Amino acid sequence: MSGSGGHAHNPFALPEDPQIPAPPLNCAAHGGDPCHVDVGGSERNFRRFQERFDGLGKLAERGLLVVLKGPSHSGKTSLRNRCLSYAMEALGPDDQRPDAEALRVDLSDRIRQPALSGAQRVTNVGRMLAAHLKANERIFETPYAAPDTAPDDADLGHWTASAGDRLYPRSSVVLVTPPVTTVDEIRRYWAGVDRGFLIFVECSAEGLEIPEDSEEWAQFEVAKWMLLETGMMLARETRELVERRTSGGGGGFRKLASNATDGRFGVDGSFPVGTVQKLLYLFYREHGRAGSGGEVTQDELSRFIDDQVPRG
Missing domain, CATH: 3.40.50 (Rossmann fold)
Structure with missing residues (x-):
């Protein structure tokens, strides 16, 4: 699969290798994106x-x-x-x-x-x-x-x-x-x-x-x-990252409900930047195409994260 094909199926994959999550701050990860998304300060x-x-x-x-x-x-x-x-x-x-x-x-x-x-x-x-x-x-x-x-x-x-x-x-x-x-x-x-x-x-x-x-x-x-x-990535920063990454791909990616990240992610941040990137990569690999559902809800995203990272 080509790099562009990898991106077409997962907005959080590195173009050159669709099996690897793209670093949130990677300039070259997606053409046209600003080099550095402002996450974690x-x-x-x-x-x-x-x-x-x-x-x-x-x-x-x-x-x-x-x-x-x-x-x-x-x-x-x-x-x-x-x-x-x-x-x-x-x-x-x-x-x-x-x-x-x-x-x-x-x-x-x-x-x-x-x-x-x-x-x-x-x-x-x-x-x-x-x-x-x-x-x-x-x-x-x-x-x-x-x-x-x-x-x-x-x-x-x-x-x-x-x-x-x-x-x-x-x-x-x-x-x-x-x-x-x-x-x-x-x-x-x-x-x-x-x-x-x-x-x-x-x-x-x-x-x-x-x-x-x-x-x-x-x-x-x-x-x-x-x-x-x-430090930890805030819920607002997670929403902004998803909006940036899902804005391409011809509209083929599911959007987040306005409160989708307010649950498991937490307003004050529950996960470091790299963990958020990996969780979003896994979610969009399995449930991220527009044909697999409507907006991503808080309940759906929280349940998925609980399966990946059980609450301590």
């Missing part, structure tokens, strides 16, 4: 990132640590990728800065290795980052020297110390770390932020408190940090 978070990043003048004087916190499947990775794309374009060459270069080091898919301590995991990331920096010496005005050894309690600063001072004025380093679950790991990454560095850290630990105004996270002379929190 994604637009607000992205604007906050833009404001903070733009205020740092392409990292010329200060680096930036971005912590993305939220439950699993709440849109952290989609938000991170959007912020990452924006930053890479801004830090790359343009008419005013033809010699600009941003080195991207994406270690987000590395196995977390829960048996190791936070310090050991950060040490592994530091060593991998150092290898990338050493292999890309063109971004440095003076050669980068990676440390040969590391203490047991090393933070990322052990590998980035003086790296910011060695970068060419229009060079930068963008690091995406593996996901973390402790504040200690975040602090160890924070210690490695220097001029010219942008670091993204995802954290999905529930109940983890990261106070943005704490003295421990006070602004350094060479760095700033920010916290972007993702």
Whole structure:
């Protein structure tokens, strides 16, 4: 089945593979859709990132640590990728800065290795980052020297110390770390932020408190940090997402009753973004064609969700 055929039978399927739910924030998922549907506070978070990043003048004087916190499947990775794309374009060459270069080091898919301590995991990331920096010496005005050894309690600063001072004025380093679950790991990454560095850290630990105004996270002379929190998808946002996705397809998809999402989804949000996407994908795969019924009612949608996700 072709990509367009997959979309014709399920508005929540990826065009290139109709068996896979399309990410709600995926630009390419459906031609003509706005790139990013504003769900789970994604637009607000992205604007906050833009404001903070733009205020740092392409990292010329200060680096930036971005912590993305939220439950699993709440849109952290989609938000991170959007912020990452924006930053890479801004830090790359343009008419005013033809010699600009941003080195991207994406270690987000590395196995977390829960048996190791936070310090050991950060040490592994530091060593991998150092290898990338050493292999890309063109971004440095003076050669980068990676440390040969590391203490047991090393933070990322052990590998980035003086790296910011060695970068060419229009060079930068963008690091995406593996996901973390402790504040200690975040602090160890924070210690490695220097001029010219942008670091993204995802954290999905529930109940983890990261106070943005704490003295421990006070602004350094060479760095700033920010916290972007993702969460549950509101009933209103679910309705808007369905309206966007079912507006195509020649009118062949069932519409939602005005109160259809007010039951199981909840006004305040009951599911993270990714779970909502998967539930809608499954519902429209089985019951979404216009010929299979009239408007989708609250009772019908709630019963379907209860079958998929029993109430706890």
